[in-house]
Amino acid sequence: MIGFIGSVFSPWYAWAGRRDPHDHVCLNVATYGPGGRFAMTERGSRWLGTSADRLEIGPSSMTWTGSELVIDIDEWSGLPLVGRMRGRVTVRPRALTSVELPLTPDGAHVWRPFAPVSDIEVDLEGAGNRWRGHGYFDANFGTRALEADFGFWTWGRFPTGDGATCIYDADRLDGTHLASAFRFGPDGSAEEVEAPPRTSFRRSLWAVRRETRADPGTVPKQALNMLDAPFYSRSAVTTRLDGEVTTGVHEALDLQRFRSGLLKPMLAVRVPRRR
Template sequence: MIGFIGSVFSPWYGWSGRATPSNHCCINVVTSGLNGRFTMTDRGTAALRQSRDSLTVGPSQMHWTGRELVIEINEWGALPMVAPVRGRIVLTPAAITAAEVALTPDGHHLWRPFAPIADIEVDLGPGTRWSGHGYFDANSGTRPLEQDFRFWTWGRFPLRDRTVCFYDAIRRDGSTLALGVQIDKSGQVHEIAPPPLTPMRRSLWALRRESRADAGFTPRQTLSLLDAPFYARALVETRIDGETSLGMHEALDLTRFRQPVLKPMLAVRVPRRRGWAFPD
């Protein structure tokens, strides 16, 4: 799940000229499987409340207790699975990092890996209850992603005694980002030399994908989690320093996202709800 202030993939935010991020906020939740659901309701300023430790968007909220991030979900799935998505997610970090990374030399885009190692408990109703590895990060920016990037891939892979994250991007000016970091359970972050960037099988929408892996090993998708014309999220198996890992991977083609035809397609899955009144 993702909390957006300035919902970067919302067509309504794009059509608005992106002048007021707070007027296009949402809680995005995606579940997989036969009854998988997708929520990305674009809400106006009236639906947004913020404090030092909480973010509320309409009927959903996330709150930091000092030890856990507690997320209360109360949304509706978009077409074709129009059904309630309700429940609770609790993420407990092993530690909070102090790392912040500029994704462009001018610092207009930042990545903040708050808790790359965490435990998570998910209860979104029957069929969507589980616990396991969790991860918590944030991205922020002062310009549209597609203005500065053509393509990127990102991956987070848990290993026996640490987690590694890889960020690879092609910027619109032709320069590249090739970032590898490892994080231990105490929250210490160290930059590492990433293993080779290796092509993967394309997504169902023929989206280019690649990930980091030991020489001679080809990363492979084990489960598709989200497949769109410009974006793919999946569980991917790779091998790092001789250790096989199953982790989260995403590929984002911002050249495709720039195409005007995509915004009307997205509007079907991203409804706009301007009004909201919180209970007194």
Template sequence: MIGFIGSVFSPWYAWSGRGNPANHCCMNVATYGKGGKFAMTDRGETALTRHSDTLEIGPSSMSWNGETLIIDIDEISSLPKIGRLRGQVRLTPTALTGVELPLTKDGAHVWRPFAPTARIDVDLNDDQWRWSGHGYFDANFGTRPLEADFSYWTWGRFPSRGGSLCLYDSERRDGSDLSASFRFGSNGSVEQVKAGELAKMKRTGWYLKRQSRADLGHTPVQIKPMLDAPFYSRSVVETQIDGERLQGVHEALDLDRYASRWLKPMLAVRVPRKKVWRSRMPDLT
């Protein structure tokens, strides 16, 4: 689940000139496995309500009660599997961190890992989407389009002994690179570390290049596909770092491809636009 204000991967936001982020918000929800669905409706500003502890986007919301992030979902998935995605996800951090990582030298993009280690309880409208396990909660902030400052990046989060390991590697437009690895303890402690070496992975079905970190002599491998798009890949990857075998979520993003004009109409099929939101009136009968 991702809550967007200024939906960075929405063609409608790009076509609008990105002048009003609030007019392009969405609650992105993806489920995987047999019958998996993808919902990412670009909504107008009438759908957006914000409070200090709540984000509402159309019929879905995120709220923080001081201990748990509660995500109430009521979305319609897009092609090719149109259907209702409804239910609740609860994410309870073991601890919160104070880490903020500027991704560019001028701080135009910032990564904020609020809870790298957490428990998640999923209860959606299908038996296979009711489970508990490892959870993760972060945020990204930006004042410029991603493709203006980056050409490519990869990111990974791996549950590990005593907490989790997060890996961030990117290629910036100015020719510099960002390589950052953090070990987060379950108690909220954080240590920036050198985590293996960058190693090439097998390309995706769209021939998107991928890489992640691993001990010398080891190659990260995909063990479960999740999302495969022309410019973006999400999958479960297994690697070895500091002698520990790890499995976690890995992402690769090609922003040269995303910046291509030919891609935006393709995205519009998966990301419908709903300009006006009229909330459901309560039943007073």
């Protein structure tokens, strides 16, 4: 789930010149496996409500209780499985971190991993959509379009025996490169570490380039395909970090492709808009 104010992947936001982020909001919800569904309905500013501890987007909301992030979902999924997506997801952080990582030297883009080590409880309507496990809660903030500063990036969150490791790699358009890795403990501790080498692995179904960090001699491998788009890949990936085999969520984003005007009409089918 991703809550957007200023939906960075929205064709409607791009066509509007990205002038008013509050008029382009949505709650993106995706489930995977048999019967997996995808919802990303964009809404105008009249559907947005915010306070210090609550984000409302249409009939859905995110509420911070002081110890939990409670996400109430009431959305419609798109093709191929059109239908109502309703229920609640509760994220319980083991602890909150103080990490705030600028992704560009001027701080125009910032990554804020609030709770890399969390417990999660999922209770959505439909078979197979009730479970408990480990979760993750972060946020990104920006004052410019992603494609204005980046050509390609990958991100990964990999659980470890005593916490989680998060890895950010990004090729900036000014020719510089972001390479950052943090090891998080269940007590909220955070340590920036030197990650193993960048290692390529098999491209996505849309041939999006993919790479992550891996110990020498290890080739990362996709364990589960989650979301495939012409410019974006989300998957569960197995790799080895500092001698520990781990499977985590991995994203690859090709912003050179996303910049193409040909993609915007395709995205409009997946991202319907309700003013």
